[in-house]
Amino acid sequence: MESTFSRRSTDDVINTYLITTTHEDGIWGVAWGRGGRLVTGSVDNAVKIWNAEGGLEPLHTFHGHELGVISVATDLTGRYAVSSSLDSRIKIWNMDDKTHVKTIEGEPVEVWTVACDPHGPHVATGTHAGNVHIYNTESGERVQVLETKGKFIMSLAYSQQGNYLASGAENGAIHVFDTTTGRLVSTLSGHAMSVRSLSFSPDGRFLVSASDDKRVHMYDVHHGSQVAALAGHASWVLSVAWSPAGGSTSNVGAGAVDHIASGSSDKRVKVWDIRAKQCLHTLDHHQDQVWGVAYNEAGTRLATVADDKSLRVFSCQ
Helix, strand or coil, rough: CCCCCCCCHHCCCCCCCCCCCCCCCCEEEEECCCEEEEEECCCCEEEEECCCCCCCEEEECCCCCCCCCEEEEEECCCCCCEEEECCEEEEEECCCEEEEEEEEECHHHHHHHCEEEECEEEEECCCCCCCEEECCCCCEEEEEEHHHHCCCCCEEEEEECCEEEEEEEECCEEEEEEEECCCCCECCCCCCCCCCEEEEECCCCCEEEEEECCCCEECCCCCCCCEEECCCCCCCCEEEEHHHCCCCCCCHHHHCCEEEEEECCCEEEEEEEEECCCEEEEEECCCCCCCEECCCCCCEEEEECCCCCCEEEECCC
């Protein structure tokens, strides 16, 4: 049975889909594609595709990475999945015909988290040297390097409009770039430790970040300022996602958007109310640290993955 987010006690309403044998090792990445498809990536080197339209049905397992999969993403068409691995490779997979499309070879420690450009054939990845590399997914060639002059880039996110690309570093710094010009728009401060995950609001005006300092921050991208700090996790915050269900955030302070979700090393997922800037629900169903949280396109479902090898899906209606 699915769970339902409500303002009642979490214990009264939470049930989940659970696949206990999802992967053979911890799951570090999760992403939704169109048509109810879910993509997961694991330390077991595999990328798996799931049909989450009704229940959870395994559709296919992609093999080819030689080391653990760090992150997964999907393109705007919903046809392709992209994965990055500790083997310093980016792989592109066709979810429709279940084939391997291309491998992009990176230099050692120069491929980490990946993010797909929502409006072009490009994928971004962070590097140990503190740069962001942009690759053309059709040719496999590196077409741009964005320099932060900082530390190891551990997280990336494109805005839905494709005009911004944000990177989070191990020293807590966040850099936001204009994707058209490659110009650094702003440097956002506030975190004291590594920024593990980033997610833009649906209209691209705001950015949320997850950090090892146990906090989730929200920033006004246009003004380069921090507008909220959400505290409540007991350990590193490893993942964050902004629900698309609320539409425009032109009036965030008045509660135009419903939720953001965060996952942590404390084994918990928290769902936050944007307007009130407080935790609505704490989901404690995982048995190990939660590496990934992701909303579907409609914002009606939330998928979570963890080192306990499980994938869980909650209803957010």
